[in-house]
Amino acid sequence: MSRAFIFPGQGSQYIGMGKDLADSFIEAREVFQEVDDALSQNLSKIMFEGDEAALNLTENTQPALMAHSMAVAKILRKQGGLRLDTACSFMAGHSLGEYSALTASGALELAMTAKLLKLRGKAMQKAVPVGIGAMAAILGLDLSDVLAVTKRAVEGKNKEVVCQAANDNSSGQVVVSGHAGAVQLAIDYATEAGAKKAIMLPVSAPFHCSLMAPAAQEMAYALADTVIRPPCVPIVSNVTAKGVSEPSDIRRLLVDQITGMVRWRESVTWMKEQGVDEMIELGAGKVLSGLVKRIEKDVACESVGTPEQIEALIAKLK
Numbered sequence: 169m170s171r172a173f174i175f176p177g178q179g180s181q182y183i184g185m186g187k188d189l190a191d192s193f194i195e196a197r198e199v200f201q202e203v204d205d206a207l208s209q210n211l212s213k214i215m216f217e218g219d220e221a222a223l224n225l226t227e228n229t230q231p232a233l234m235a236h237s238m239a240v241a242k243i244l245r246k247q248g249g250l251r252l253d254t255a256c257s258f259m260a261g262h263s264l265g266e267y268s269a270l271t272a273s274g275a276l277e278l279a280m281t282a283k284l285l286k287l288r289g290k291a292m293q294k295a296v297p298v299g300i301g302a303m304a305a306i307l308g309l310d311l312s313d314v315l316a317v318t319k320r321a322v323e324g325k326n327k328e329v330v331c332q333a334a335n336d337n338s339s340g341q342v343v344v345s346g347h348a349g350a351v352q353l354a355i356d357y358a359t360e361a362g363a364k365k366a367i368m369l370p371v372s373a374p375f376h377c378s379l380m381a382p383a384a385q386e387m388a389y390a391l392a393d394t395v396i397r398p399p400c401v402p403i404v405s406n407v408t409a410k411g412v413s414e415p416s417d418i419r420r421l422l423v424d425q426i427t428g429m430v431r432w433r434e435s436v437t438w439m440k441e442q443g444v445d446e447m448i449e450l451g452a453g454k455v456l457s458g459l460v461k462r463i464e465k466d467v468a469c470e471s472v473g474t475p476e477q478i479e480a481l482i483a484k485l486k
Contacts, residue, residue, distance in 0.1 A: 170257045176451045178230065288426075302368055
């Protein structure tokens, strides 16, 4: 059996996330404390009992989801004796989850990742003034159909008007991003084209499109000074949908990821083609597990984010 560990992205957060881990495992408390110290912020309090609006600020959401995933990974290592380099063949994450994968694999240090994600969240938020951009989920159309819709949404417009596919999540689930007016047109055209559903998403900025270029520039500066080591297993890049291990490639792709489409569907299929027949989602929620089941029905998948799920996985892998 060949296994991949996968790490969730924005949208999987919830108030109370990680509290049961902190109550049950010293390893989780250590991770949350290290992240709090790195950020000079009581992020764990926001996660455990904070205001939903505060947790949903992308500058908090991103390091919070990473911290939860790293708490799970550390418990598996320390309590379960799990060697991540031999327990899986690949790691992958959805958008910010790629940073979690890099941290779990030893390519990035936990404290540095927390700082990078805080910066990434702030940079993405300020790249486009609130209300200028938007994102929408298009359900029931494949990527090729959605690309046609986004092209139509900007036809005849000023060349600076943007509407692009941002997340190719699974067959029939694609997210588009860009200027709010163009995204609304994409919703209208997708509905005409037979989409089952096309709805605006409650996000504060148009992620993963060319409007994020200022954020990509900020991350390029930050990553230039960041120590990145070779990961213990290849990381499947959102940008290329293939495994990468060379630190210089990882650095470049993390910058490209800010403005590029998250190729999650292709990433899952690529891992299956490399022989992966089990994917385990480490962290909050079960969004990625649901996507994997839709993309490759014969790949076993489970979510591990609670004490009970961690103990069950440890028992299974022993």
